[in-house]
Amino acid sequence: MYLVAHIDQAICSETACRLCTQYCPEANTILYDNAAKTAFVAVDRCKGCEICVGICDDLAKHHAIKMIMINDLESPFELSKEGFHPEKWDGKHP
Amino acid sequence: MSFKNISITPGWEKYMTKEYQDLVERGPYGKQKKVSEMGSFKEVLEEHPMCAGCAMTLFIRLTMVGLPNPEHTILIGTAGCGRLALTQTSIPFIYGNYGDTNAVASGLKRGLEIRFKDQAKDVVVMAGDGGLADIGFSGVMHSWFRKERFTTIMLDNEVYGNTGGQESGMTERGALLKMAPKGKMFDKMDMIGLAQTSGVAYIARLTPTNPTRVASVVRKAVLIAREVGPTFIQAYTSCNIEYAIPTPKVMDDARDIESKRYGFMEIISDEAKAYLESIEPAKKVKK
Numbered sequence: 001m002y003l004v005a006h007i008d009q010a011i012c013s014e015t016a017c018r019l020c021t022q023y024c025p026e027a028n029t030i031l032y033d034n035a036a037k038t039a040f041v042a043v044d045r046c047k048g049c050e051i052c053v054g055i056c057d058d059l060a061k062h063h064a065i066k067m068i069m070i071n072d073l074e075s076p077f078e079l080s081k082e083g084f085h086p087e088k089w090d091g092k093h094p
Numbered sequence: 095m096s097f098k099n100i101s102i103t104p105g106w107e108k109y110m111t112k113e114y115q116d117l118v119e120r121g122p123y124g125k126q127k128k129v130s131e132m133g134s135f136k137e138v139l140e141e142h143p144m145c146a147g148c149a150m151t152l153f154i155r156l157t158m159v160g161l162p163n164p165e166h167t168i169l170i171g172t173a174g175c176g177r178l179a180l181t182q183t184s185i186p187f188i189y190g191n192y193g194d195t196n197a198v199a200s201g202l203k204r205g206l207e208i209r210f211k212d213q214a215k216d217v218v219v220m221a222g223d224g225g226l227a228d229i230g231f232s233g234v235m236h237s238w239f240r241k242e243r244f245t246t247i248m249l250d251n252e253v254y255g256n257t258g259g260q261e262s263g264m265t266e267r268g269a270l271l272k273m274a275p276k277g278k279m280f281d282k283m284d285m286i287g288l289a290q291t292s293g294v295a296y297i298a299r300l301t302p303t304n305p306t307r308v309a310s311v312v313r314k315a316v317l318i319a320r321e322v323g324p325t326f327i328q329a330y331t332s333c334n335i336e337y338a339i340p341t342p343k344v345m346d347d348a349r350d351i352e353s354k355r356y357g358f359m360e361i362i363s364d365e366a367k368a369y370l371e372s373i374e375p376a377k378k379v380k381k
Binding site for chain 2: 018022023025026027030031039045048049050053055059083086
C-alpha cells in the first residue's frame, strides 16, 4: 500500500492552470484531458513525491491535489494498460 | 553513399515501434511542443529509475521539451545520476567515460557536420557538476577554447549524489555532507566566469522554478550552438537525498536558493544575439 497523487477533477476543471503537468518530475504522469479541462494522474507512474501537491496548494492556490492510498482509488488510470491515446481519454474524466 | 539524411520509406511507418509512432503523431518529433501543452503530448522522456521528487529529473524533462529538434539530437553523458534518466529518452545517448564527454562531443559534432550536410544535428552534453567541473574539467575548457559547436548542460546538484555525498568543486563553502563531515573548506567554482573567459557564445544559469524559462533557455542554447559556438547552461538541480530535503519541499528549496544566491542569469554574445534575431525575427530576444 502506498500513496499516489489524486486530482479532484471538480476543482481542477474550474481552472486552466496546468501547473502540475509542468512541475511533475515524472514524464507523462500528470496527463491533461483537453475536453473535460482537467488534469489526471497515471497512477502506475506516480512515485508519490508530493511536488504537485505543493504546486497546487502554494503556487496555484487551488488545493485540488491530495495524496491518497492507491487501493482507495475508484477508477485508477494506468498508462501502461491504456497506452498514450489522448483521443480516447479526452472527455472521459468529468 | 548518399550524404542525405536517412528517412523511413513511405508506407512503412506502421512497422516502426509504438514509441516512435507516438512521438511522430502525438509527440515532439517534427514539430516543437510547448511547455503549456505538457500532459497532452507524448514526451521524449519515458519512465526512469530516478528518485521520487528529484529536481534533476524535472530539469531533464523540461530540457527534452526545449530541444528544437529532438529527432536530430544526440545526448552525451557520463557516470552520475543524470544518465539514469537520459538513457530513458527516445534520443541516442552516448555514455562517455568520466572526463571525456566534451572530447567525444567535439569529434561527434565535427563528424555529423561532414556526414549530414542537409540536416542540422544537435549534440548536447548533459552531465553533473562532478562530471563537468571536476573530472571532465580539462575536456570542457578545451572544447570551449576550440569553439566547438555543441551545448554543455551542467546538472549542478552541488554534491556527488550517486556515490554517497562527497563534496564536489561546485559544492558551496561550508556545506556539510555525509562524506564531508567538517564542511567544505573552499568556495564554489565559478564556472560562469570560466565560460566567459573562454569565449562561450551563450551562458545561462538557472533553477527549474520556471518551466517555460528552462525550455526557452535550452532552445536558445541549442540553436546558437548550431551556428555560432559553444553554449553552456548551469542548472541548480538539488539532490533531495544528500541534502535531506523532504520531497514536498523540493520546489520551495529551489525557489529559496534561486532568490538567495543562484538567480537567473543569461550572457549572450553579440554574434549569437544577431543569429537568434535572424532566425526568429518576430520574437524579441531578451538580453
